[in-house]
Amino acid sequence: MPPDGRDGKWVRRDLGPVVRPYAVTGGRTEPADGEVLDLVAVVVAAGGNGGAGDDPIRQTPEHRKILRLCQRPVTVADIASDTALPVGVVRVLLADLILQEAVRVVRNRPTVQLPGQDVLKEILNGLRAL
Protein backbone atom coordinates (compact mmCIF):
# COMPACT_ATOMS: atom_id res chain seq x y z
CA MET A 1 0.00 0.00 0.00
CA PRO A 2 1.47 3.39 -0.83
CA PRO A 3 2.54 5.15 2.38
CA ASP A 4 1.39 8.33 0.74
CA GLY A 5 -1.97 7.14 -0.44
CA ARG A 6 -3.44 10.46 -1.52
CA ASP A 7 -3.36 9.50 -5.12
CA GLY A 8 -0.59 6.98 -5.36
CA LYS A 9 1.43 9.27 -7.61
CA TRP A 10 4.70 7.62 -6.83
CA VAL A 11 3.38 4.47 -8.40
CA ARG A 12 4.31 5.37 -11.93
CA ARG A 13 2.50 3.29 -14.44
CA ASP A 14 5.53 2.78 -16.62
CA LEU A 15 7.33 1.11 -13.78
CA GLY A 16 4.69 -1.58 -13.61
CA PRO A 17 2.88 -2.73 -10.53
CA VAL A 18 4.73 -2.52 -7.25
CA VAL A 19 2.51 -5.04 -5.55
CA ARG A 20 1.07 -8.27 -6.82
CA PRO A 21 -2.37 -7.72 -8.30
CA TYR A 22 -4.46 -9.35 -5.62
CA ALA A 23 -2.59 -7.68 -2.80
CA VAL A 24 -4.87 -4.67 -3.31
CA THR A 25 -7.90 -6.87 -2.71
CA GLY A 26 -6.47 -8.41 0.42
CA GLY A 27 -6.03 -11.64 -1.46
CA ARG A 28 -9.67 -11.91 -2.47
CA THR A 29 -10.23 -13.12 -5.99
CA GLU A 30 -14.03 -13.24 -6.04
CA PRO A 31 -16.38 -10.27 -5.93
CA ALA A 32 -17.96 -10.12 -2.47
CA ASP A 33 -21.45 -10.07 -3.91
CA GLY A 34 -20.73 -13.00 -6.19
CA GLU A 35 -21.70 -11.04 -9.27
CA VAL A 36 -19.25 -10.94 -12.16
CA LEU A 37 -19.59 -7.64 -13.95
CA ASP A 38 -19.26 -7.63 -17.71
CA LEU A 39 -16.31 -5.80 -19.23
CA VAL A 40 -18.71 -3.24 -20.65
CA ALA A 41 -20.99 -3.06 -17.64
CA VAL A 42 -21.67 0.59 -16.85
CA VAL A 43 -21.30 1.77 -13.26
CA VAL A 44 -21.62 5.17 -11.63
CA ALA A 45 -21.07 6.68 -8.20
CA ALA A 46 -24.28 6.53 -6.24
CA GLY A 47 -24.73 10.25 -5.82
CA GLY A 48 -23.49 12.71 -3.24
CA ASN A 49 -19.94 12.02 -2.29
CA GLY A 50 -20.59 8.41 -3.10
CA GLY A 51 -20.42 7.42 0.53
CA ALA A 52 -16.68 7.87 0.45
CA GLY A 53 -16.69 9.32 3.93
CA ASP A 54 -18.85 6.66 5.47
CA ASP A 55 -16.30 4.00 6.08
CA PRO A 56 -12.85 5.16 5.10
CA ILE A 57 -11.20 2.24 6.84
CA ARG A 58 -12.71 -0.17 4.39
CA GLN A 59 -11.68 1.85 1.36
CA THR A 60 -8.18 1.50 0.00
CA PRO A 61 -6.55 4.07 -2.30
CA GLU A 62 -7.61 1.83 -5.17
CA HIS A 63 -11.23 1.94 -4.01
CA ARG A 64 -11.06 5.72 -3.87
CA LYS A 65 -9.46 5.95 -7.27
CA ILE A 66 -12.22 3.82 -8.77
CA LEU A 67 -14.81 5.92 -7.01
CA ARG A 68 -13.36 9.05 -8.56
CA LEU A 69 -13.56 7.49 -12.02
CA CYS A 70 -17.18 6.62 -11.31
CA GLN A 71 -18.23 10.23 -10.96
CA ARG A 72 -19.42 9.81 -14.54
CA PRO A 73 -20.94 6.62 -15.91
CA VAL A 74 -18.01 4.45 -16.89
CA THR A 75 -17.42 0.88 -18.02
CA VAL A 76 -15.53 -1.77 -16.11
CA ALA A 77 -13.02 -2.03 -18.97
CA ASP A 78 -12.29 1.68 -18.86
CA ILE A 79 -11.82 1.58 -15.09
CA ALA A 80 -9.37 -1.29 -15.46
CA SER A 81 -7.53 0.57 -18.16
CA ASP A 82 -7.43 3.88 -16.28
CA THR A 83 -6.26 2.28 -13.03
CA ALA A 84 -3.89 -0.19 -14.72
CA LEU A 85 -5.41 -2.86 -12.50
CA PRO A 86 -6.36 -6.25 -13.91
CA VAL A 87 -10.05 -6.65 -14.69
CA GLY A 88 -10.46 -9.32 -12.02
CA VAL A 89 -9.10 -6.98 -9.36
CA VAL A 90 -11.38 -4.16 -10.50
CA ARG A 91 -14.38 -6.49 -10.22
CA VAL A 92 -13.52 -7.34 -6.63
CA LEU A 93 -13.02 -3.71 -5.66
CA LEU A 94 -16.17 -2.58 -7.48
CA ALA A 95 -18.20 -5.23 -5.68
CA ASP A 96 -17.00 -3.74 -2.37
CA LEU A 97 -18.11 -0.29 -3.45
CA ILE A 98 -21.45 -1.65 -4.66
CA LEU A 99 -22.03 -3.39 -1.32
CA GLN A 100 -21.20 -0.11 0.40
CA GLU A 101 -23.74 1.53 -1.89
CA ALA A 102 -21.07 3.96 -3.01
CA VAL A 103 -21.40 2.76 -6.59
CA ARG A 104 -24.33 1.33 -8.46
CA VAL A 105 -24.59 -0.64 -11.65
CA VAL A 106 -26.41 1.25 -14.37
CA ARG A 107 -26.39 -1.73 -16.67
CA ASN A 108 -24.53 -4.98 -16.43
CA ARG A 109 -24.70 -6.21 -20.01
CA PRO A 110 -25.05 -4.33 -23.25
CA THR A 111 -28.47 -5.90 -23.83
CA VAL A 112 -30.04 -9.28 -24.06
CA GLN A 113 -31.80 -8.21 -27.21
CA LEU A 114 -29.93 -6.99 -30.22
CA PRO A 115 -29.82 -3.22 -30.19
CA GLY A 116 -32.55 -1.53 -32.17
CA GLN A 117 -32.16 -0.32 -35.72
CA ASP A 118 -31.74 3.25 -34.51
CA VAL A 119 -28.71 2.28 -32.42
CA LEU A 120 -27.22 0.21 -35.24
CA LYS A 121 -27.70 3.14 -37.59
CA GLU A 122 -26.00 5.45 -35.14
CA ILE A 123 -23.07 3.03 -34.88
CA LEU A 124 -22.87 2.77 -38.67
CA ASN A 125 -22.88 6.53 -39.12
CA GLY A 126 -20.30 6.88 -36.40
CA LEU A 127 -18.01 4.31 -38.01
CA ARG A 128 -18.34 5.89 -41.44
CA ALA A 129 -17.44 9.27 -39.99
CA LEU A 130 -14.13 8.00 -38.59
Next chain:
Amino acid sequence: MGSVRSDGASMDDGAADIPVLAAHKILIAGGFGAGKTTLVAAISEVRPLLTEERLSSAGAGLDSLRGVAGKTTTTVAMDFGRITISERLVLYLFGVPGQERFWFMWDELAYGALGAVVLADVRRLRDCFPSVNYFETRSLPFVVAVNCFDDAPHYDAEEVRVALDLDPDVPAMLCDARKLSSVKTVLTTLVESISAADPGPRRMVSALPPV
Protein backbone atom coordinates in the same frame (compact mmCIF):
# COMPACT_ATOMS: atom_id res chain seq x y z
CA MET B 1 -31.35 3.02 -4.97
CA GLY B 2 -32.88 0.37 -7.11
CA SER B 3 -29.87 -0.44 -9.16
CA VAL B 4 -30.42 -2.85 -11.99
CA ARG B 5 -27.97 -5.66 -11.80
CA SER B 6 -29.59 -8.11 -14.08
CA ASP B 7 -29.31 -8.23 -17.83
CA GLY B 8 -31.52 -5.89 -19.66
CA ALA B 9 -31.72 -2.39 -20.76
CA SER B 10 -33.78 -0.92 -18.01
CA MET B 11 -32.26 2.19 -16.61
CA ASP B 12 -32.31 3.19 -13.06
CA ASP B 13 -35.07 5.44 -12.00
CA GLY B 14 -34.12 8.76 -10.51
CA ALA B 15 -31.02 9.05 -12.68
CA ALA B 16 -32.41 11.60 -15.04
CA ASP B 17 -29.39 13.88 -14.97
CA ILE B 18 -26.91 11.13 -15.74
CA PRO B 19 -26.28 10.66 -19.43
CA VAL B 20 -27.04 7.11 -20.41
CA LEU B 21 -23.94 5.37 -21.60
CA ALA B 22 -24.48 2.57 -24.05
CA ALA B 23 -21.44 0.37 -24.48
CA HIS B 24 -21.28 -2.33 -27.11
CA LYS B 25 -18.56 -4.83 -27.76
CA ILE B 26 -17.25 -6.30 -30.96
CA LEU B 27 -14.82 -9.20 -30.78
CA ILE B 28 -11.79 -9.43 -33.02
CA ALA B 29 -10.82 -13.07 -33.32
CA GLY B 30 -8.36 -15.05 -35.35
CA GLY B 31 -5.20 -17.03 -35.06
CA PHE B 32 -1.93 -15.88 -33.60
CA GLY B 33 -0.33 -13.31 -35.89
CA ALA B 34 -3.45 -12.77 -38.02
CA GLY B 35 -3.32 -9.03 -37.35
CA LYS B 36 -5.76 -8.50 -34.48
CA THR B 37 -3.56 -5.99 -32.72
CA THR B 38 -2.96 -4.11 -35.96
CA LEU B 39 -6.66 -3.96 -36.77
CA VAL B 40 -7.63 -2.68 -33.34
CA ALA B 41 -4.92 -0.03 -33.53
CA ALA B 42 -5.99 1.07 -37.01
CA ILE B 43 -9.48 2.14 -36.01
CA SER B 44 -9.73 2.68 -32.29
CA GLU B 45 -8.21 4.45 -29.38
CA VAL B 46 -6.05 1.67 -28.03
CA ARG B 47 -6.00 1.34 -24.29
CA PRO B 48 -3.95 -0.88 -22.02
CA LEU B 49 -6.05 -3.61 -20.46
CA LEU B 50 -4.87 -6.31 -18.14
CA THR B 51 -6.82 -9.45 -17.68
CA GLU B 52 -6.12 -12.93 -16.49
CA GLU B 53 -5.02 -16.03 -18.19
CA ARG B 54 -5.72 -19.34 -16.59
CA LEU B 55 -2.44 -21.03 -15.86
CA SER B 56 -1.95 -24.09 -17.94
CA SER B 57 -0.82 -27.28 -16.35
CA ALA B 58 2.49 -26.66 -18.06
CA GLY B 59 2.89 -23.30 -16.33
CA ALA B 60 1.49 -24.44 -13.02
CA GLY B 61 4.70 -26.04 -11.88
CA LEU B 62 6.81 -23.09 -12.87
CA ASP B 63 4.85 -20.12 -11.58
CA SER B 64 4.73 -19.85 -7.86
CA LEU B 65 1.21 -19.48 -6.54
CA ARG B 66 2.33 -18.77 -3.01
CA GLY B 67 0.30 -15.99 -1.48
CA VAL B 68 -2.52 -16.39 -3.90
CA ALA B 69 -3.83 -19.69 -2.70
CA GLY B 70 -6.39 -21.18 -5.00
CA LYS B 71 -5.46 -18.86 -7.80
CA THR B 72 -4.71 -20.41 -11.11
CA THR B 73 -4.42 -17.35 -13.30
CA THR B 74 -1.73 -14.97 -14.33
CA THR B 75 -2.03 -11.44 -15.65
CA VAL B 76 -1.82 -10.77 -19.38
CA ALA B 77 -2.43 -7.73 -21.56
CA MET B 78 -5.17 -7.96 -24.13
CA ASP B 79 -6.00 -6.03 -27.27
CA PHE B 80 -8.56 -3.46 -26.33
CA GLY B 81 -9.71 -0.40 -28.22
CA ARG B 82 -12.41 2.15 -27.79
CA ILE B 83 -14.38 3.90 -30.53
CA THR B 84 -16.38 6.81 -29.26
CA ILE B 85 -19.44 7.06 -31.49
CA SER B 86 -21.01 9.78 -29.42
CA GLU B 87 -20.97 11.02 -25.87
CA ARG B 88 -23.44 8.33 -24.92
CA LEU B 89 -22.52 5.54 -27.31
CA VAL B 90 -19.21 3.73 -27.22
CA LEU B 91 -18.00 0.75 -29.15
CA TYR B 92 -15.33 -1.47 -27.63
CA LEU B 93 -13.13 -3.79 -29.61
CA PHE B 94 -11.68 -6.78 -27.78
CA GLY B 95 -9.04 -8.94 -29.33
CA VAL B 96 -9.89 -12.54 -28.53
CA PRO B 97 -6.75 -14.60 -28.19
CA GLY B 98 -6.96 -17.56 -30.51
CA GLN B 99 -4.90 -20.00 -28.52
CA GLU B 100 -6.72 -22.70 -26.72
CA ARG B 101 -5.56 -21.69 -23.30
CA PHE B 102 -7.57 -18.48 -23.62
CA TRP B 103 -10.82 -20.16 -24.45
CA PHE B 104 -12.27 -19.71 -21.02
CA MET B 105 -12.39 -16.00 -21.79
CA TRP B 106 -14.47 -16.38 -24.91
CA ASP B 107 -17.86 -16.97 -23.37
CA GLU B 108 -17.50 -14.00 -21.14
CA LEU B 109 -16.36 -11.75 -23.95
CA ALA B 110 -19.00 -13.03 -26.35
CA TYR B 111 -21.84 -12.66 -23.91
CA GLY B 112 -23.96 -9.77 -25.11
CA ALA B 113 -21.51 -8.88 -27.86
CA LEU B 114 -22.82 -7.16 -30.96
CA GLY B 115 -20.81 -9.38 -33.27
CA ALA B 116 -17.34 -10.47 -34.24
CA VAL B 117 -14.68 -10.15 -36.88
CA VAL B 118 -12.68 -13.26 -37.68
CA LEU B 119 -9.34 -12.26 -39.12
CA ALA B 120 -7.86 -14.84 -41.43
CA ASP B 121 -4.41 -15.30 -42.90
CA VAL B 122 -4.59 -17.40 -46.07
CA ARG B 123 -1.21 -18.93 -45.29
CA ARG B 124 -2.65 -20.35 -42.09
CA LEU B 125 -6.34 -20.49 -42.79
CA ARG B 126 -6.94 -23.29 -40.37
CA ASP B 127 -5.91 -21.03 -37.51
CA CYS B 128 -9.27 -19.33 -37.82
CA PHE B 129 -11.37 -22.51 -37.89
CA PRO B 130 -11.91 -22.51 -34.12
CA SER B 131 -13.16 -18.92 -34.21
CA VAL B 132 -15.54 -19.63 -37.08
CA ASN B 133 -16.82 -22.73 -35.29
CA TYR B 134 -17.27 -20.83 -32.08
CA PHE B 135 -19.33 -18.01 -33.57
CA GLU B 136 -21.38 -20.37 -35.73
CA THR B 137 -22.21 -22.52 -32.73
CA ARG B 138 -23.18 -19.52 -30.65
CA SER B 139 -25.04 -17.87 -33.54
CA LEU B 140 -23.14 -14.67 -32.91
CA PRO B 141 -23.11 -12.54 -36.09
CA PHE B 142 -19.65 -12.38 -37.60
CA VAL B 143 -17.71 -11.49 -40.73
CA VAL B 144 -14.57 -13.12 -42.04
CA ALA B 145 -11.92 -10.64 -43.08
CA VAL B 146 -8.87 -11.98 -44.88
CA ASN B 147 -5.93 -9.85 -43.91
CA CYS B 148 -3.93 -9.40 -47.10
CA PHE B 149 -0.33 -9.69 -46.07
CA ASP B 150 2.05 -8.38 -48.70
CA ASP B 151 3.87 -11.68 -49.07
CA ALA B 152 0.85 -13.96 -48.95
CA PRO B 153 -0.68 -15.59 -52.01
CA HIS B 154 -3.82 -13.91 -53.23
CA TYR B 155 -7.21 -15.56 -52.98
CA ASP B 156 -10.48 -13.81 -53.49
CA ALA B 157 -13.15 -13.65 -50.84
CA GLU B 158 -15.30 -16.30 -52.50
CA GLU B 159 -12.48 -18.84 -52.45
CA VAL B 160 -12.08 -18.21 -48.75
CA ARG B 161 -15.81 -18.52 -48.22
CA VAL B 162 -15.79 -21.90 -49.90
CA ALA B 163 -12.72 -23.06 -48.02
CA LEU B 164 -14.35 -22.13 -44.72
CA ASP B 165 -17.78 -23.39 -45.79
CA LEU B 166 -19.42 -20.21 -44.56
CA ASP B 167 -23.17 -19.75 -44.44
CA PRO B 168 -24.46 -17.44 -47.17
CA ASP B 169 -25.38 -14.73 -44.67
CA VAL B 170 -21.83 -14.51 -43.31
CA PRO B 171 -19.92 -11.82 -45.19
CA ALA B 172 -16.39 -12.63 -46.31
CA MET B 173 -14.03 -9.96 -47.57
CA LEU B 174 -10.43 -9.03 -48.09
CA CYS B 175 -8.92 -6.33 -45.91
CA ASP B 176 -5.75 -4.56 -44.94
CA ALA B 177 -5.71 -4.48 -41.14
CA ARG B 178 -3.25 -1.59 -41.23
CA LYS B 179 -5.61 0.77 -43.04
CA LEU B 180 -8.38 2.68 -41.36
CA SER B 181 -10.52 2.76 -44.50
CA SER B 182 -10.27 -0.99 -44.90
CA VAL B 183 -11.03 -1.73 -41.26
CA LYS B 184 -13.94 0.70 -41.42
CA THR B 185 -15.39 -1.33 -44.26
CA VAL B 186 -15.02 -4.53 -42.26
CA LEU B 187 -16.81 -3.11 -39.23
CA THR B 188 -19.55 -1.40 -41.22
CA THR B 189 -20.15 -4.63 -43.13
CA LEU B 190 -20.54 -6.44 -39.83
CA VAL B 191 -22.98 -3.88 -38.46
CA GLU B 192 -24.92 -3.83 -41.73
CA SER B 193 -25.24 -7.61 -41.68
CA ILE B 194 -26.51 -7.46 -38.10
CA SER B 195 -28.96 -4.79 -39.11
CA ALA B 196 -30.15 -6.79 -42.12
CA ALA B 197 -30.63 -9.97 -40.13
CA ASP B 198 -34.12 -10.85 -39.07
CA PRO B 199 -35.02 -9.09 -35.91
CA GLY B 200 -36.11 -11.52 -33.32
CA PRO B 201 -35.00 -12.98 -30.10
CA ARG B 202 -31.32 -12.73 -29.60
CA ARG B 203 -29.96 -15.95 -30.96
CA MET B 204 -26.85 -16.28 -28.99
CA VAL B 205 -25.08 -16.89 -25.78
CA SER B 206 -28.17 -16.82 -23.66
CA ALA B 207 -27.09 -20.15 -22.30
CA LEU B 208 -23.75 -19.07 -21.01
CA PRO B 209 -23.39 -16.22 -18.59
CA PRO B 210 -19.80 -15.76 -17.54
CA VAL B 211 -18.68 -17.90 -14.68
